[in-house]
Amino acid sequence: MLNKTSQPSQEKIPVKEIAEDFHPAGVAELDLYQKREKIYTRKIEGFYQRIRLYTGWPLLLGYFLLPWLNWSGSQAVLFDLPKRQFNIFSLTFWPQDFPLLALMMIIAAFALFAVTAWIGRVWCGYTCPQTVWTAIFMWAEQFFEGSRNQRIKRDQGPWSRDKVLRKLGKHGAWIGVALVTGFTFVGYFSPIRDLTQSFMQVGIGSANDSWGLTWGLGWWEIAWINFFTCATYINAGWLREQVCMYMCPYARFQSVMFDKDTLVVSYDASRGENRGPRKKSVIPSEQGLGDCVDCKICVQVCPTGIDIRDGMQFECIDCALCIDGCNSVMDQMGYERGLISYTTENALEGKPTTLFRPRLVAYGVAVLLMMSLFSWAIIVRVPLELDVIRDRDRLYNETTDGLVENSYTLKILNMDQREHSYELTFSGLDHGIIIGKNKVFVAGGEVTELPIRLQIDPSNIPATNTSIVFLIESTDGSDYLATAESRFIGPETPAGRSGE
Ligand code: SF4
Ligand code: SF4
Incomplete structure (x- = not known):
């Protein structure tokens, strides 16, 4: 410790030159970038590989064939973004149904938690698209380039005609699978039959394209097909296990469910x-x-x-x-x-395994409850919505017959996939009459605007500002009903309402 009276030493601390590659004892240089070692997997057959085959193929076929399936005359599964409709067989989800879609996602997440807590990462090993597509790409690799040892030897050897042809074959197959995958994916968002027809219209000799090509497809379709083709090719062909190790969040947090x-x-x-x-x-x-x-x-x-x-x-x-x-x-x-x-x-560890433990039971009960709630919501869901816009230009009109009149525009949204006929009535204004159509047909998934007027003798108006309810009801036996509230405005004074 320095004494207050002590003087700083004049002695110089010797400075020693240190070589650039010097590291103090015990401190190693750490390279944060780890170069990827290419993995050459060996082909193996066995019980679990057969299970992977039996689960992988139906999933693949389901993915590729589902958009081609029709239901009631239109694509069975179509996420129609321009129309803001998600069609899943007989159900059509609209933006208004977002809570239902959110509930569906939550159910899927809890089901995944339950399965993970019970049998680990079975989703990753057998059904994850990354795993399934990587397996297809590996199969193509083995088909063109041979066994693990042959692939290692060929990669270490010089380029030859045989090596180039095999590599070309492999990448051609990868690009082919990736293109069909990307095309099919876009087919879930744009009707796949029209998409295929447009795709076939790609030709040479356009007058309006600088590259001399005609495109039947729209630019956004081309962009998304390209994007998903590239994503599939890169993820399943090149990145493979790195997607699971560095990009998938599930790999990181699944251990907390174990x-x-x-x-x-x-x-x-x-x-x-x-x-x-x-x-x-x-x-x-x-x-x-x-x-x-x-x-x-x-x-x-x-x-x-x-x-x-x-x-x-x-x-x-x-x-x-x-x-x-x-x-x-x-x-x-x-x-x-x-x-x-x-x-x-x-x-x-030689201890007994407990199947029904509290966490698993809690996940199971939560999934069952949410599924019941979801099913109930689907069963009682009415695929019909009614909106009323009151004409705000004038509070009310007086007709030549001395009647008081309010104008409205009704928007009838048929959220079903089938056409329905509806009848319009209203309540809250006794003796009032509807001027305009009160019966209407609305095609499946369409919105129809219905302009109407309500007329009433002023002596029958209960108040200056009266609450009324419009009711639209299907008349084709489907038993759908929707209501919307609005207001009927009349003259301010009782004298005015009596027509004096
Ligand atoms: S015997 Fe040992 S090294 Fe060989 S496969 Fe089994 S665990 Fe692996
Ligand atoms: S990923 Fe896991 S289960 Fe699959 S082979 Fe490797 S160690 Fe085995």
Whole structure:
């Protein structure tokens, strides 16, 4: 510690030149960018791959065929943004139905939470579009470029005619799949039959296009098809596991839904260790070995390139490829299957697994309640809406017959997909009459404006400003009804109302 009277030392602190690459002991240079190592996955077959096939194909076919399905004469599933209508089979959702759509999304989110808490990332492994499309792209890669070893060897070797042709074939197939995917996606928003017809009209020799091409498609359609084609090609062809690891938020927060009873793909270290190669004839326990022969098949088949033997990792998408890979090795070695398996942390620790735990029950009850609420809302939902706009130019008119008249414009929105006939009535103004049409047909998904006037003898007007209710009711047996409130304005003085 310095004394108050002490003088600063005149002695200079020696300065030492430090080499640019010097790092103090224990401090390593950390590169925040990790270069991606290309993953060459090995093809594997087995029980879980068959399940992936059986779940993947129906989903793919559903995706590609659904927009071609017609329902009551129009596209069964169409998100018609210009008309602001979402058609899902017999249901049409309008902007007014946003709470229902929001409820649907919340149900889907809770269902995903429940499934994740119960059986882990089964969504990621079997049904996520990223997984399904990546599997198709991998299949194309194997078709054109061969097995894992052949692909590694070819990529390390020089460019040759064979290599160029194989690469061209692979990328051609990827672009083809990506284009059909992007086109189909846009077909959910723009009627797919018209879209296909327009797509076919692309030709050469336009008078009004600087590139000499004619486009049957609109520019926004071209832009979105291109966008989704590129997104599919890049995500499934190039980024693959990086989408799951760095871009998908679900991968980051799914672990909070896990507990010790969640079913996840796990390696049984107590059985597998000590790992090591051995001859088939060797009895592992006699050599101090576990059942893992350290063949690394589980790593080679993993689409995210991780080693499940290192424990549970956020990169693992629960695809079970490593289970099939390891089981095939266990079969070859004559060992019991299941060194890697779907199991729970409790089971691995020799404790019982509880299926009905509070969190899972809470998720299940929440999903059931919301689904009941949603179903009820759909059942009681009336696909009809009525709006009334009162003519504000004049408070009221007096006719030559001495009647008091108010004008209105009624907007009738038929939210159903079928045409309906309606009849208009009103209440709150006894002895009043409607001048104009009070019966109307409205086509499915259309809005009709109905201008009408209400007339009444002034002596029958109950007040200067009277509350009235318009009621529109279907007359074709569909039993739809909608009401809208408005006002009838009359003369200010009772004398005026009596016509004096
Ligand atoms: S596949 Fe099975 S035996 Fe081979 S390294 Fe992986 S865990 Fe061990
Ligand atoms: S560790 Fe196994 S289950 Fe997880 S992603 Fe890799 S192969 Fe799939």
